[in-house]
Amino acid sequence: MTVHGNSAVVLRAHRTNRDQPPSSLLEVTTLPPQEPAAGQVRVRNTYQHLIAATGDLMFETTPIPVPPFRVGEPLYGVAIGEVVESRSDDLPVGAVVQHMAGWREESILGPGEAFPVPDGVFPGPEYLLNQGVPAYYGMVDVAGVGEGDVVLVSGAAGSVGSMAAQIAKARGAATVIGVAGGPEKARYLVDDLGLDAAIDHRNSDLDDRLTELAPGGITVFFDTVGGPQFEAALRHAAPGARFALAGTLAGQVGGGDGGHPRLDIMTALVREVQIRPFSTRHTPEQVQAWNTHYAQWYAEGRITFAHTLLDGDLHRVIAAQDELLAGVHRGNVIVRLAG
Template sequence: MTNHTHREIRLAARPEGPVTDDLFEIAEVPVPEPGPGQVLVRNTHMGVAAVTRTLMDEDTGIPLASFEIGAPLNGPAVGEVVAAPGTDLAPGDLVEHRLGWREYALLDADEAHRLEPGLMPDPAAYLSQGPTALMGVERGAEVRPGDTVFVTGAAGGVGSLAGQIARQFGAARVIGSTGSRAKADRLIGELGYDAVVIRGAGPVEDQLREAAPDGVDAVFDNVGGEQLTAALAVANKGARIALVGALASQLAADGTSAAKTEIDTISLLSRGITLRGVALYDHLDLIPQWNRRFAAGLRSGALSFPHARLRGIEQAPRALRELTEGRHLGAVVVEL
């Protein structure tokens, strides 16, 4: 092996607010040697998501372990097998795993999932948040033909795909929310949204009523807070509301200011509205389904993969900072 050392990104300190570069340390460490039953992978792409910021806190409030100070971060990654003694993987195989934030990853064979060669036109597409988007549309909000659908956080890695998928499931009108007019214009011009509510441009409920004068039938909620409250107010009888994310609290500077959403239970009862929390770890069967759907959609042009791509592992802290600041539309990927 020509490389004897590689770089990994470690958590240097717990954040006390927004993501800053001093929370990270880039360490140069020896490339590990795989033993029997282990796989050494040279990572080529890694994904950055809002949950990464959540896991930097000591108390996360979600069933995932916090990152440890002084240890490397982790997250979804795609790479090529370098060596895999005593396993059914071979050098050159493309695999997906959870040990991103480093240039080389050493893992047990059952933690590396072989990917079908040539399935995706771009290996980075394996790092889309499409499985979550498909889960929320199909199993959470149960989008049906003719529905008016509201997707909060529509410009993120999940929302930018959820709107496209809702249309595939027959939605007649798709409304999104985002934080800027520039993103709203792109959602309408590039991703097929019919209307967009802009956070900070007036009460969300008023904007949503204007965009959906006949109410909403299905809600894909990535955000919570005021946007979920507005969706509940405008929801039609029998509406299905999928709770998929909680960005309002995840990205709040103090982690709590926007966490609570008041619910008028009598109003929900009288309208027969379903609120359903869905998490991908309960729906892992959707991942291979999504990969096939996405590959076909990318090749035919029926689906697109909005994303920002930064190059070099040293750009990973910047990628997370810019993601949490709302700088990008779609997923954020680091090419190593």
């Protein structure tokens, strides 16, 4: 008889306030055995990607345009695994696939739910675990970043922000400034990701640093944080600046006013700042645009995969989600699951 490791991370109760760390409401549970039906595959998961929005999906309702998690059911999220049993003509045993049914040791996946990871493009399959799609869409399609731009990225050492900042460099921006928490993350942005400058939002004054680093004003702002960082960016906006608003980490994570910054309408209108919030729907075109550029820029050495790789089991995944929200890690946080 085949023994399947079918443990999963399950939601015990909905979050009701942001002071509750995700780990306080999650548990590892053994699911009933499930066999793949015709057309399905069983996948043994090897890498789990963690993102900030997982904390939002633990609330009973959320404005995020994907379903919230349900009490008593496993979480979901992007993972990579290997097909260990196949009843599909398309995915043989041994195929490495990316899918959305993560947060469990094994996933049963049907047609259209598992996507083969291309071989040989990146050093490892985990390099596909990134949020480059919203980063690319926001930077390129919303903000139209290009040569000569002076770019500010908030949350620049995070999952979305680290890719967005590098995309601006790859597109020829004149100056890319990243905002991150702490001196080590600031160093990382400049030394490892190749940004022109970094601002440590925990230990320096944003206005003073922006006056120094962007005396002519910023022409593009990619915002994942909101709140006071949005307000500061507007004070330093050049005429006609384009603001692509991706996220509100200062409210999602810090419990502050990330989603409710004060908008100085007079400054915005006099400088004709274009403020465009966006929500990426991961259309085939958006995914294709990012995948093509990511592979090309990576091969050319113009972009690096910013990530933190942790090792462990599903309990480690739960702990890592708390750590991500606390700002402990940088780049894309990934847990390599013990076999």
